[in-house]
Amino acid sequence: xxxxxxxxxxxxxxxxxxxxxxxxxxxxxxxxxxxxxxxxxxxxxxxxxxxxxxxxxxxxxxxxxxxxxxxxxxxxxxxxxxxxxxxxxxxxxxxxxxxxxxxxxxxxxxxxxxxxxxxxxxxxxxxxxxxxxxxxxxxxxxxxxxxxxxxxxxxxxxxxxxxxxxxxxxxxxxxxxxxxxxxxxxxxxxxxxxxxxxxxxxxxxxxxxxxxxxxxxxxxxxxxxxxxxxxxxxxxxxxxxxxxxxxxxxxxxxxxxxxxxxxx
Amino acid sequence: xxxxxxxxxxxxxxxxxxxxxxxxxxxxxxxxxxxxxxxxxxxxxxxxxxxxxxxxxxxxxxxxxxxxxxxxxxxxxxxxxxxxxxxxxxxxxxxxxxxxxxxxxxxxxxxxxxxxxxxxxxxxxxxxxxxxxxxxxxxxxxxxxxxxxxxxxxxxxxxxxxxxxxxxxxxxxxxxxxxxxxxxxxxxxxxxxxxxxxxxxxxxxxxxxxxxxxxxxxxxxxxxxxxxxxxxxxxxxxxxxxxxxxxxxxxxxxxxxxxxxxxx
Numbered sequence: 001x002x003x004x005x006x007x008x009x010x011x012x013x014x015x016x017x018x019x020x021x022x023x024x025x026x027x028x029x030x031x032x033x034x035x036x037x038x039x040x041x042x043x044x045x046x047x048x049x050x051x052x053x054x055x056x057x058x059x060x061x062x063x064x065x066x067x068x069x070x071x072x073x074x075x076x077x078x079x080x081x082x083x084x085x086x087x088x089x090x091x092x093x094x095x096x097x098x099x100x101x102x103x104x105x106x107x108x109x110x111x112x113x114x115x116x117x118x119x120x121x122x123x124x125x126x127x128x129x130x131x132x133x134x135x136x137x138x139x140x141x142x143x144x145x146x147x148x149x150x151x152x153x154x155x156x157x158x159x160x161x162x163x164x165x166x167x168x169x170x171x172x173x174x175x176x177x178x179x180x181x182x183x184x185x186x187x188x189x190x191x192x193x194x195x196x197x198x199x200x201x202x203x204x205x206x207x208x209x210x211x212x213x214x215x216x217x218x219x220x221x222x223x224x225x226x227x228x229x230x231x232x233x234x235x236x237x238x239x240x241x242x243x244x245x246x247x248x249x250x251x252x253x254x255x256x257x258x259x260x261x262x263x264x
Numbered sequence: 265x266x267x268x269x270x271x272x273x274x275x276x277x278x279x280x281x282x283x284x285x286x287x288x289x290x291x292x293x294x295x296x297x298x299x300x301x302x303x304x305x306x307x308x309x310x311x312x313x314x315x316x317x318x319x320x321x322x323x324x325x326x327x328x329x330x331x332x333x334x335x336x337x338x339x340x341x342x343x344x345x346x347x348x349x350x351x352x353x354x355x356x357x358x359x360x361x362x363x364x365x366x367x368x369x370x371x372x373x374x375x376x377x378x379x380x381x382x383x384x385x386x387x388x389x390x391x392x393x394x395x396x397x398x399x400x401x402x403x404x405x406x407x408x409x410x411x412x413x414x415x416x417x418x419x420x421x422x423x424x425x426x427x428x429x430x431x432x433x434x435x436x437x438x439x440x441x442x443x444x445x446x447x448x449x450x451x452x453x454x455x456x457x458x459x460x461x462x463x464x465x466x467x468x469x470x471x472x473x474x475x476x477x478x479x480x481x482x483x484x485x486x487x488x489x490x491x492x493x494x495x496x497x498x499x500x501x502x503x504x505x506x507x508x509x510x511x512x513x514x515x516x517x518x519x520x521x522x523x524x525x526x527x528x
Contacts, residue, residue: 065401089407097405103398117406169406 016041017062017173017205021071023229024057031057033229035071044199044206046216046237049226050251050260055209056100056177058226062207063095063175064088093121096166096204097175102158104150110137110161111146117169136164139201140194156187160194167198174199176208180215192218213252217241225251227260294489297411301419304412314417315424322418322484323425326379327432333378334433337370338362338440345441346449355449359459362441367468368528371434373520376479379429380486380512387418387487388508392494392501400492415488419481426480427473434472471527478523479516486512 022035031054039045047055060066061073064080072079075091083091104113115133118124124132137143140160150158159179166174179195180188192215199206199219208219216223216237223240225233225248233240233248241252250258270278308315345361391414394400403410438460445451486508494504 060401063405065404085409089409092405092407095405097402099398099402101398103402105394105399105402106397116408120406120408165402165406 016076017207018074018077019058019061019071020074022058022061022068022073023070024054024061024066024068026057030229032061032068035226035229035231037224037231037234039205039207041205042203043222044208044220046208046210046220046223047226048209048211048213048216048223048240048251051211053226054229055211055226059097059175059177059207059209063092063097093169094172095175096169096171096173098159098162098166098177098179100178100181102150102162104153104158104161104165106150108150109146110148110150110153113150113161114165114168117165121169132168133164136168137161139167139198140164141190156183156191159183159191163191163194163198167202170202172204174202174204174206176206176210178210178212179208180210180212185214188212188214189218191215195219213241227251293493294485297415297489297492298419298485300409300411301416304409304416305420307412308416308420314413315421318417318421319425322379322383322421323428326382326425326429329378329382330375330429330433331436333374334371334437335440337374337433338366338437338442339444341365341370341437342441342444343448346445355445355451356455356459358445358449358451359441359456359461360463361459362445363438363460364463364468366437366441367434367464367472368524369520371437372430372472372475372479373516375430375433376426376476376483376516377513379426379480380483380509380516383422384483384487384508384512385505387484388491388494388505389501391415391488391491392504395492395494396497396500410492415492418488419484422480422484423477424480426483427476430472430476430479467527471523474527475520475523478519482515482519483512486515 017039019035019037022032023030024032035058037045037047047058049055057066061068061080064073064083067081072081074080075094078091080088080091104110105116108116111130111133114136115129118129118132122129134143134146137145137160140163142157142160142164145153145157145161150161153161163179174195176195180191183191195206195208195215196219198204206219208215210216220237223233223235223237224231225240227233227247233243233245235243240248243249243252246259249255250260341362342358345358345365346355349355349357349361391400394414400410400414403413442453442456445456446453490504490508490511491501494500496503
């Protein structure tokens with residue numbers, strides 16, 4: 001399997017993210033022990049690891065939805081913890097996030113969900129917002145669902161609406177939390193293709209949290225393997241796939257036998 | 265191995281200490297939330313649709329319930345007053361008794377309790393569900409302050425609409441008292457309303473509206489606060505809902521006493 005051919009480096013506007021010595025405990029249990037990771041501009045990085053290893057927790061730290069017990073997250077060399085609320089929100093303007101459950105606002109229609117950020121932050125007219133919402137839905141391959149409520153959508157459609165909402169504000173960094181979890185293989189492949197297409201077209205930096213190696217191989221330039229609260233291995237998808245480390249190999253092959261023991 | 269057991273006084277001390285810390289933390293969190301909602305007011309006034317939507321839900325939506333409850337409150341007040349004074353005082357005082365009781369106590373407190381049962385629970389359940397399904401996080405990522413977007417409209421709608429509801433309840437309860445006085449106690453319309461007017465003071469209405477304003481804040485704040493910090497799925501939402509209604513009811517009764525003591 002080869003790395004995706006969309007280019008790394010110069011096209012992205014801004015959005016370098018550095019994680020330094022991040023530690024986080026939840027309910028007294030250390031989840032992240034010492035995470036160090038750098039995500040370069042324009043790069044698509046996958047954070048992989050077993051369920052419950054702290055991938056989503058790590059992702060939420062990148063945007064200030066969770067705060068570290070120790071360590072820091074730097075966005076373009078500026079620590080999130082040092083920002084006041086106004087600056088934090090200004091930084092969040094540069095992000096778009098697809099949540100694991102899509103997190104659509106269930107009291108709003110699809111159009112209202114996708115257009116919410118635009119209505120609150122842009123100076124576009126109502127007609128321009130409607131146009132942009134339609135374009136975003138078109139981009140994720142979901143035209144004609146503007147007036148539907150989230151409860152009327154399938155899991156895959158919800159994810160795509162979530163994706164449309166994430167790109168509506170033209171983000172410079174896209175965060176994906178388990179974008180294909182719970183979807184059938186065909187829908188997963190469709191979502192993967194949509195992500196590749198969007199990242200390529202919008203020239204964004206992207207962080208994909210997943211345990212689906214097919215998504216990793218299709219979408220990402222680099223992989224960080226999170227294990228026991230640290231980045232245990234890092235490399236291109238080819239390097240990770242070919243790793244001889246027993247821990248990494250067990251995860252890649254999905255074997256029940258090996259050094260990784262079931263969480264009790 | 266020898267297990268050291270703490271003595272009873274130590275355990276009591278520990279429980280009191282933990283409870284005090286929790287209480288202080290909660291009070292601090294409530295103060296911060298109210299402060300943030302106050303700070304969000306100017307922006308909320310520039311987007312009145314958010315406020316109007318909640319005013320409709322909290323105020324207009326509660327009218328049938330409040331009408332029914334206050335009608336029976338007035339009716340039972342008249343029946344009780346008639347029963348209790350029939351041997352000691354003229355029945356013409358029924359109007360006065362109903363008027364005083366309704367304006368000073370029954371309309372504000374019972375309306376607040378009825379509205380709390382409907383509104384505090386619905387706010388806590390709605391915000392709690394949004395919290396546990398990551399919809400609140402989605403707002404944060406979109407750089408939309410959930411305190412401004414979700415909490416403040418509900419809080420201020422409660423502050424505005426509860427006094428209106430209490431005023432309505434006061435009028436309807438006095439009318440309910442009249443129906444019973446006329447139908448079962450044999451009082452004429454003039455006698456009843458003369459009684460109501462006889463001991464009427466404008467200050468009583470000030471007390472009535474002060475209580476209503478305060479209770480409106482309490483019942484929405486309880487829903488907002490417990491809903492906003494809900495955790496742990498459906499069980500967490502259920503817990504938040506219970507905490508909201510119990511706290512709202514207890515605080516309403518507590519502040520009823522405080523206002524009565526201070527203003528009467």
